[in-house]
Amino acid sequence: MSLAVESQTSKQLKRAGLTALTFLLMVVMCVPGLWVVLSAFRPNGEILAKPPIWIPEAPTFDNFRKIFGLGTDQVAIPVGSYFMNSLIIAMTSTVIALAIGMAGGYAFARYRFRGKGSIFLGLMLFRAVPGIALSLPVFIIWSKLGIIDTKIGLIIVYVSLNVPFTIWLIDGFFRQIPLSLSEAAQVDGCTRWQAFWKIEFPLARSGIAAAGVFAFLTSWNEFALASQLTRSTSSKTLPVGLLDFTAQFTIDWAGMCAMAVIIIIPALILTFLVQKHLIAGLTFGGVKG
Amino acid sequence: MAEITLDKVVKKYGAASVVHGIDLEIAHEEFVVLVGPSGCGKSTTLRMIAGLEDISGGIVRIGDRVVNDLPPRKRNISMVFQNYALYPHMNVRENLGFGLKIAGESPDNISKRVDEAAAVLGLTPLLDRTPAELSGGQRQRVAMGRAIVRRPEVFLFDEPLSNLDAKLRGQMRAEIKKLHQKVRTTVVYVTHDQVEAMTLADRIVVMRDGRIEQVGTPMEAFNHPRTTFVATFIGSPPMNLLPGVIAGGAVRLADGTTVPVPDRLKPHARDGRKVTLGIRPDDISPVGHGLSQDGPGAEVDLTVELAEPLGMESLIYTRLAGQEVLAKLYGPRIVQPGEQLTFRMALDRAHLFDAETGQSLRLD
Numbered sequence A: 001m002s003l004a005v006e007s008q009t010s011k012q013l014k015r016a017g018l019t020a021l022t023f024l025l026m027v028v029m030c031v032p033g034l035w036v037v038l039s040a041f042r043p044n045g046e047i048l049a050k051p052p053i054w055i056p057e058a059p060t061f062d063n064f065r066k067i068f069g070l071g072t073d074q075v076a077i078p079v080g081s082y083f084m085n086s087l088i089i090a091m092t093s094t095v096i097a098l099a100i101g102m103a104g105g106y107a108f109a110r111y112r113f114r115g116k117g118s119i120f121l122g123l124m125l126f127r128a129v130p131g132i133a134l135s136l137p138v139f140i141i142w143s144k145l146g147i148i149d150t151k152i153g154l155i156i157v158y159v160s161l162n163v164p165f166t167i168w169l170i171d172g173f174f175r176q177i178p179l180s181l182s183e184a185a186q187v188d189g190c191t192r193w194q195a196f197w198k199i200e201f202p203l204a205r206s207g208i209a210a211a212g213v214f215a216f217l218t219s220w221n222e223f224a225l226a227s228q229l230t231r232s233t234s235s236k237t238l239p240v241g242l243l244d245f246t247a248q249f250t251i252d253w254a255g256m257c258a259m260a261v262i263i264i265i266p267a268l269i270l271t272f273l274v275q276k277h278l279i280a281g282l283t284f285g286g287v288k289g
Numbered sequence B: 001m002a003e004i005t006l007d008k009v010v011k012k013y014g015a016a017s018v019v020h021g022i023d024l025e026i027a028h029e030e031f032v033v034l035v036g037p038s039g040c041g042k043s044t045t046l047r048m049i050a051g052l053e054d055i056s057g058g059i060v061r062i063g064d065r066v067v068n069d070l071p072p073r074k075r076n077i078s079m080v081f082q083n084y085a086l087y088p089h090m091n092v093r094e095n096l097g098f099g100l101k102i103a104g105e106s107p108d109n110i111s112k113r114v115d116e117a118a119a120v121l122g123l124t125p126l127l128d129r130t131p132a133e134l135s136g137g138q139r140q141r142v143a144m145g146r147a148i149v150r151r152p153e154v155f156l157f158d159e160p161l162s163n164l165d166a167k168l169r170g171q172m173r174a175e176i177k178k179l180h181q182k183v184r185t186t187v188v189y190v191t192h193d194q195v196e197a198m199t200l201a202d203r204i205v206v207m208r209d210g211r212i213e214q215v216g217t218p219m220e221a222f223n224h225p226r227t228t229f230v231a232t233f234i235g236s237p238p239m240n241l242l243p244g245v246i247a248g249g250a251v252r253l254a255d256g257t258t259v260p261v262p263d264r265l266k267p268h269a270r271d272g273r274k275v276t277l278g279i280r281p282d283d284i285s286p287v288g289h290g291l292s293q294d295g296p297g298a299e300v301d302l303t304v305e306l307a308e309p310l311g312m313e314s315l316i317y318t319r320l321a322g323q324e325v326l327a328k329l330y331g332p333r334i335v336q337p338g339e340q341l342t343f344r345m346a347l348d349r350a351h352l353f354d355a356e357t358g359q360s361l362r363l364d
């Protein structure tokens, strides 16, 4: 009896401890984001105040107005162009990375071919190289090719950044689908191609969606390489656009935060849209690699 | 007409050959079972018939067509897989109708034929469930339903019952038999279970190491095994095999015990020939407790080492010529370990095999 009570209280303690830990982690992760969002809605002076002011005392949309050039005192930042550049570059590179990821992941999961192990290892090692370390060589090659400051240039970089990851994740998903399902479909009258689209693809869809979200977010948020390879409104992306708020001696924190909010919103919307798939994808797949 | 012909069919993985030139003719509407120990190449052979595995050599015909280079969908077959391979994202109705849908049948026609197949297999109440919501036996049934709904010429089964528990396996075995009587098609059925093979087959094909060891009706394989391998593989408990030498019209075993050679085998029993005497447990019984009391026989005194009473009969472990031998006692008598009994070996069903090749002497 007392034993049972004891184990019950110890269980409750454990749960309370876990909850506290989770809360702490969430605070650590969320506070900077929260600060950015809060700062987007108040004037610079309040942001820099000491001691810090948490709850905006004079909430305002001025920062957003300024960005879109609706204010009086500041030159507009071409947010619209940056946004479109970001969207086109992130979407295109994601679609291409997913297409290559599906083809490659399927090949790694289903076929035996010479050098399979080393190719896979090579792909993974490529991920270990920090992108910025490649920026100088890429810059030189891109300028010889004449694709500096173009969307295509960035798309190619992002595709190669994302492909190893999409292949790895999607390979894990196809591996979990028994080969006999595709075989049964072929006996049932499908071509291999039909069997893929009607059976294997729907079953791997969660994983493919998860891979797509990650690829999109990587491209959407990437700063280091984009800041090297773009310079005009024809190709600058939103993260690079943030730099427009820094002048030689001043930084417009409020404007920057407002812009950050504009960057975050599409990412949030996308994540919510594929939430169901994302969770299924992250809990079932990717474990086996 | 869907007879199946395998002509010197070979399967190689790289340099390793796993099926070594199989010849087999399966008649229209025949139920043929490929049986053999795990790894002997049964599934590989079946999958070559299905078109799921490339054929490295030889010819496979279904009906009058050579199908070597045809994909599975053009072979007019259906297959039941060991793990059932139901489509997890479709409910039972969609699983059953998938093949018809691919073939471009009209929705009305699909639903009619799905309902028919579901009725045959008792799946009607389950049509809206997904595979995850079914028990093992129900999944098995859906897999069979998916096979019959397209009305193919050939059914292929790869160990369809091996994931079921013993009781369900017995039930489904009977249902497959009934189904074949209802839906007459050519069936090739793979199993490692000799009981399944004996009960289902019109003809069984005993395989070993990528070769066919014997083809025949279940009773032929049981009564006239061509080799010691078939003799021990078919029948349970397995046939006793005792090495010996022919001497003066009898087999002399290792300890000097002599067992007379039955008349029908006399022509093959040259003096001095090394042989293996094969005799089933059912044919070694304590005197007065056997299946047959007359006919040729030999009596030996043996000590019971272990007895397993099974109700109306007991399985007795004893030792003859230094080797463990299984015997059967018919009747409800209890036997104790250590008991000494006189056993009668009924020789009208005894077998002699060449000690070297393992071939039955009657094939000389």
Ligand SMILES: Nc1ncnc2c1ncn2[C@@H]1O[C@H](COP(=O)(O)OP(=O)(O)O)[C@@H](O)[C@H]1O
Residues within 6 Å of the ligand: B013, B018, B036, B037, B038, B039, B040, B041, B042, B043, B044, B045
């Ligand atoms: N993909 C493969 N690569 C190499 N060897 C294989 C492959 N598939 C099967 N084998 C070998 O072929 C032999 C026959 O296999 P299989 O037909 O599955 O046997 P069974 O169904 O009779 O148990 C086995 O020895 C197995 O190891």
Ligand SMILES: [Mg+2]
Residues within 6 Å of the ligand: B042, B043, B044, B159
């Ligand atoms: Mg097998």
